[in-house]
Amino acid sequence: MTFVKGLRCRECGRPYPAEALHACEWCFGPLEVVYDYEAVASVMSKEYIAAGPSTLWRYAPLLPADAEGAIDLGAGFTPLIRADRLAAELGLSELWIKNDGLQPTGSFKDRVVSVALTVASKLGSKVAACASTGNLANSVAAHAAWAGMKSVVFVPADVEPAKLTATSVYGGTLVAVQGGYDDVNRLCAEIVGEHPDWAVVNVNMRAYYSEGSKTLAFEVAEQLGWKAPDHVVVPIGSGSQLTKIHKGFEELGKVGLVDSPVEVRVSGAQPAGCAPVANAFSEGSDRIRPVRPATVAKSLAIGDPADGVYAVDVVRKTGGSIAAVTDEEIVEAIGLLARTEGIFTETAGGVTIGTLVKLAAEGVIRADERVVCYVTGTGLKTVDALSSLRPTVTIPPTLEAFNQAVEVE
Amino acid sequence: MSVVVRIPTQLRSLTGGASEAKVDGATVGEALSALEKLHPGVGERLFDEGGQLRRFVNVFVAEEDVRFLDGLATPLSDGQTLSIVPAVAGG
Numbered sequence: 001m002t003f004v005k006g007l008r009c010r011e012c013g014r015p016y017p018a019e020a021l022h023a024c025e026w027c028f029g030p031l032e033v034v035y036d037y038e039a040v041a042s043v044m045s046k047e048y049i050a051a052g053p054s055t056l057w058r059y060a061p062l063l064p065a066d067a068e069g070a071i072d073l074g075a076g077f078t079p080l081i082r083a084d085r086l087a088a089e090l091g092l093s094e095l096w097i098k099n100d101g102l103q104p105t106g107s108f109k110d111r112v113v114s115v116a117l118t119v120a121s122k123l124g125s126k127v128a129a130c131a132s133t134g135n136l137a138n139s140v141a142a143h144a145a146w147a148g149m150k151s152v153v154f155v156p157a158d159v160e161p162a163k164l165t166a167t168s169v170y171g172g173t174l175v176a177v178q179g180g181y182d183d184v185n186r187l188c189a190e191i192v193g194e195h196p197d198w199a200v201v202n203v204n205m206r207a208y209y210s211e212g213s214k215t216l217a218f219e220v221a222e223q224l225g226w227k228a229p230d231h232v233v234v235p236i237g238s239g240s241q242l243t244k245i246h247k248g249f250e251e252l253g254k255v256g257l258v259d260s261p262v263e264v265r266v267s268g269a270q271p272a273g274c275a276p277v278a279n280a281f282s283e284g285s286d287r288i289r290p291v292r293p294a295t296v297a298k299s300l301a302i303g304d305p306a307d308g309v310y311a312v313d314v315v316r317k318t319g320g321s322i323a324a325v326t327d328e329e330i331v332e333a334i335g336l337l338a339r340t341e342g343i344f345t346e347t348a349g350g351v352t353i354g355t356l357v358k359l360a361a362e363g364v365i366r367a368d369e370r371v372v373c374y375v376t377g378t379g380l381k382t383v384d385a386l387s388s389l390r391p392t393v394t395i396p397p398t399l400e401a402f403n404q405a406v407e408v409e
Numbered sequence: 410m411s412v413v414v415r416i417p418t419q420l421r422s423l424t425g426g427a428s429e430a431k432v433d434g435a436t437v438g439e440a441l442s443a444l445e446k447l448h449p450g451v452g453e454r455l456f457d458e459g460g461q462l463r464r465f466v467n468v469f470v471a472e473e474d475v476r477f478l479d480g481l482a483t484p485l486s487d488g489q490t491l492s493i494v495p496a497v498a499g500g
Contacts, residue, residue: 023417030465190415202498241500302500
């Protein structure tokens with residue numbers, strides 16, 4: 001059984017049944033899953049969770065599907081690494097990196113896909129689909145293969161080559177669309193109208209899909225000994241992940257797993273070449289002006305972010321900030337994280353670390369805070385961004401050549 | 410100008426299930442007003458009390474978001490397609 005009471009529109013509050021619906025029929029606002037928190041609290045103890053699987057399904061009572069029969073490639077429960085060397089460089093005292101590059105397909109998208117396709121299969125969908133900047137397509141194709149579902153995934157034609165390969169290999173249909181992500185998104189929103197029986201994970205399954213990101217908060221709290229951090233830094237593409245991480249911490253307070261009220265400051269990270277949410281934040285606006293993306297961080301290249309307004313709300317309400325970092329700063333930050341902590345992240349992680357650097361320097365992130373930075377994908381899929389990196393030296397296979405060329409202290 | 414408006418599933422209960430409608434209008438705003446005359450009730454779904462498009466309603470003219478054009482004042486040419494698409498997707 002689940003603890004889902006139904007869906008509700010975030011804009012106007014109208015209730016809906018827990019079906020494959022994502023937008024309010026009245027005002028087009030996003031629908032959100034509503035739980036019976038009292039009932040969740042009565043079963044979801046720390047012991048209950050500790051006895052669960054080492055995947056995100058250990059938190060099933062706060063997810064929209066049962067763990068039993070879940071489409072589960074093992075997403076979740078990635079390492080939370082104490083980052084003392086990086087903290088020292090930035091003048092922080094306690095910094096942690098949540099490394100979601102270590103998911104089954106190399107990004108946090110495995111969390112949302114596992115949840116969305118589990119709900120979809122229970123609703124009877126046979127086709128898994130998505131509008132993706134690459135990582136999501138990898139994950140949908142992989143989970144569909146595991147579950148024996150058909151997959152039809154849509155990406156902009158110019159995504160990183162590794163992300164195309166890491167989708168095609170699973171044998172589903174990969175549609176490369178001539179356009180940017182926002183074009184892909186609009187196309188998929190229209191396709192859902194023609195194929196209502198498809199599970200387009202981030203369109204008609206989006207209410208369920210986005211709930212998977214809450215597990216990024218649940219795990220961090222559990223890994224910190226059931227304590228919420230003081231400040232988190234989260235990348236912003238559509239804004240859904242940031243919004244749901246905040247919701248995740250709040251829910252832990254509601255069901256008594258962490259001290260209430262939960263006071264986590266939430267800061268957001270955007271690439272300067274696609275910063276509509278950072279712009280709205282700095283302009284004090286509650287509307288998002290769409291932009292045409294031009295950034296090396298293709299997984300965050302969403303010019304018209306669906307949850308942008310809610311991300312801005314969360315950041316303002318919690319006393320966080322949103323920074324935008326340039327392509328150069330992104331590449332520099334990828335190197336900084338790798339050199340100091342041994343973690344190789346994709347360009348989106350460079351955006352997050354670049355923002356951490358910036359907000360620490362500005363004093364927005366304070367030295368006395370316990371900080372968690374969400375690194376959401378592996379660097380191996382975006383090596384093209386680092387094409388200037390080469391071997392230190394190239395030598396013939398002789399000791400003499402080595403001794404001449406390399407000096408190791 | 411005669412244009413075709415693509416209707417999202419959320420509004421099809423007001424259009425008798427039709428996924429398209431043909432209306433006249435020289436601008437996006439005029440075409441959407443004409444749509445309201447043809448299918449009463451559509452207007453209050455699309456616009457807030459201030460007469461602005463609701464923040465989760467996206468409108469495209471020939472595949473281009475009208476916020477990159479002139480918004481509701483965006484001129485239309487004969488035979489163009491106007492799509493109403495919920496903004497709640499993606500990411």
